[in-house]
Amino acid sequence: MALPTEETVREVIRKNVFDPEIGLNVVDLGLIYDVQVAEGKTVDIKMTLTSPGCPVGPQIIAGVQNYVHQAYPDLDEINVHVVWTPMWDPGMMTQEAKDQLGFF
Numbered sequence: 001m002a003l004p005t006e007e008t009v010r011e012v013i014r015k016n017v018f019d020p021e022i023g024l025n026v027v028d029l030g031l032i033y034d035v036q037v038a039e040g041k042t043v044d045i046k047m048t049l050t051s052p053g054c055p056v057g058p059q060i061i062a063g064v065q066n067y068v069h070q071a072y073p074d075l076d077e078i079n080v081h082v083v084w085t086p087m088w089d090p091g092m093m094t095q096e097a098k099d100q101l102g103f104f
Contacts, residue, residue: 002073003040010035013045016067020056024100026064033083042077043068048088052086057082 002008013026026032026047043063049057061080068078084087090103 004037004068004075005023005025006035006037008071009043009045009068012038012067012071012095013052013064017060017063019050019060021077022050022101024093026060028094028097029088030094030097031060031088041075043072043075044081047081048086050088051070051086055101 009031010027013032014025017026017030018024019026019031029055030051031049032045032047034044036044038044045068047061047062047064054060054081061082067077071076072078090098090101093101093103
């Protein structure tokens with residue numbers, strides 16, 4: 001099995017983890033700030049949520065962890081760190097996400 005890279009981990013998340021309230025994946029929403037892969041055995045993901053009180057936050061975080069684990073079952077650790085700096089804003093979305101939501 002191929003070792004994970006930042007790009008492949010982001011792609012797993014992009015294809016599988018969606019904000020159910022908005023209907024878009026969390027990568028294109030700009031919620032995944034950083035992905036670090038250490039020696040192919042540990043993945044650290046720094047992410048945020050659209051707001052500190054996001055009611056589906058636990059579901060999104062669990063989805064990130066579960067889908068990365070499914071894609072790379074040999075990982076020793078998958079650490080998801082939720083951060084609030086910088087605070088998320090719609091400007092962090094990809095252009096495609098902005099287009100889908102009607103942001104101009």
